[in-house]
Amino acid sequence: MPDRVQERPSLPPRVTLPLLDLIQQQALDEDYLVAAERRAGRAQQMALRGGAGEGDADADADPPQRNPRRIAAVVVAVFGVMASTAAVQTQRNASVDDEGRASLVSRIDDQSARVAGLQERIAQLRDSNASREARARAIAADEAALTPRLRRLRVRTGFVAVRGEGISVVVDDAASGSADGVVRDEDLALLADGLWTAGAEAISINGQRLTALSSIRTSGQAIEVNGIGIAPPYSVLVIGNRNTLQADFFETSSGLAFNDLSARFGFEFDLQDEDSVSLPSGPSMFLFLRSAVEGRGADQNPPKTEEMNR
Known part of the structure; x- marks a missing residue:
């Protein structure tokens, strides 16, 4: 169907x-x-x-x-x-x-553009901060490397009082009293040159610290160091390696010349090793730095001295 x-x-x-x-x-x-x-x-x-x-x-x-x-x-x-x-x-x-x-869309677009600008600014600031942090780390590394050199320069130029091991040297006129037996300014300068060459880190003569601007000269009848008159006997304090300083001094040309003068004219000349020697800083009138260049040799060796508070 x-x-x-x-x-x-x-x-x-x-x-x-x-x-x-x-x-x-x-x-x-x-x-x-x-x-x-x-x-x-x-x-x-x-x-x-x-x-x-x-x-x-x-x-x-x-x-x-x-x-x-x-x-x-x-x-x-x-x-x-x-x-x-x-x-x-x-x-x-x-x-x-x-x-x-339309107004809402326009506001959203404006805010989106503003956010995009802020994000770009944040990225720029992050890059700038990263660059500055890298530069700061480089400066800190340079400072850490320069600190030992600065310390050596302060010690060698007499900017700070120092203390350390070394030797003491006593020089006096000849006992005979002859004119040739009188210690002159050039004799002390020859002694200082020999000590510097032997590796002295700091030297003082009768309490006057020798700096890069110090002078040893005769004014009238007296010898002046740093413009201050000194009289015999002359006490020379030296900071350096006490185990080698005396031997190295007599191997320098200045040391041999001073030893020859002492023997010829009868200077009183005596060297002693010292466990601790204290030296003052240089005169304030000399404590300024005109220029400095990177040194070599002895300037690169770590000092054996200890800076003292003024």
């Missing part, structure tokens, strides 16, 4: 009819329904009264009903006005919404 075709249920009018037609139809149907109900009620009343007079019938007659078409037109007009108002309002709201959305 062929399959029966199942008929699909029809949709109600409120689903299929257009909105305006549905409103008009419902408005008219309701008006007619109300009018019919009223007429049916009056007919029942008249039947119960049993045929009342014509005058009474006219008196009980319903007032004329309003025209249903006019009511429907009014309803449609009101609905049209409301729909137009809603459409206009919706359009205005849409315009406002578009403007608000």
Whole structure:
């Protein structure tokens, strides 16, 4: 048997009819329904009264009903006005919404650009900080390397009072009292040159520290060191390696020359090893540095002295 075709249920009018037609139809149907109900009620009343007079019938007659078409037109007009108002309002709201959305998008773009600029600035600052940190580390390394050299220069130039092991040298005029047996300024300068060459780190003569600007010269009858007069016996204090300083002194040309003068003219000349020798700093008038260059040899050796507090 062929399959029966199942008929699909029809949709109600409120689903299929257009909105305006549905409103008009419902408005008219309701008006007619109300009018019919009223007429049916009056007919029942008249039947119960049993045929009342014509005058009474006219008196009980319903007032004329309003025209249903006019009511429907009014309803449609009101609905049209409301729909137009809603459409206009919706359009205005849409315009406002578009403007608000555009403003918000613009603000987001501005803030995004600002954040991007700040991030770029942060990256630049990080690179700059990394460069400065690398430079600071390099400067710290240079400072650490220069500190020992600075200490050696301060000791050798007499900028600081020092203490350490070394030797003491006493030089006096000849006991004979002869003019040739008097120690002169050039004799002390020859002695100092020999000690420097032998490896002395610091020297003082009668308490006067020898610096790069010191002078040993005769003024009148007295010898002056750093512009201060000194008298015999001359006490020379030397800081250096006490185990080798004396032997190295007599191997220098200046040391051999001074030893020859001592033997020839009868100078009183005596050297002694010392466990601890203290030397003052140089005169304040000499404690300034004009220039300095990197040295070699003995300047690179670590000093055996200890800086003293002034």
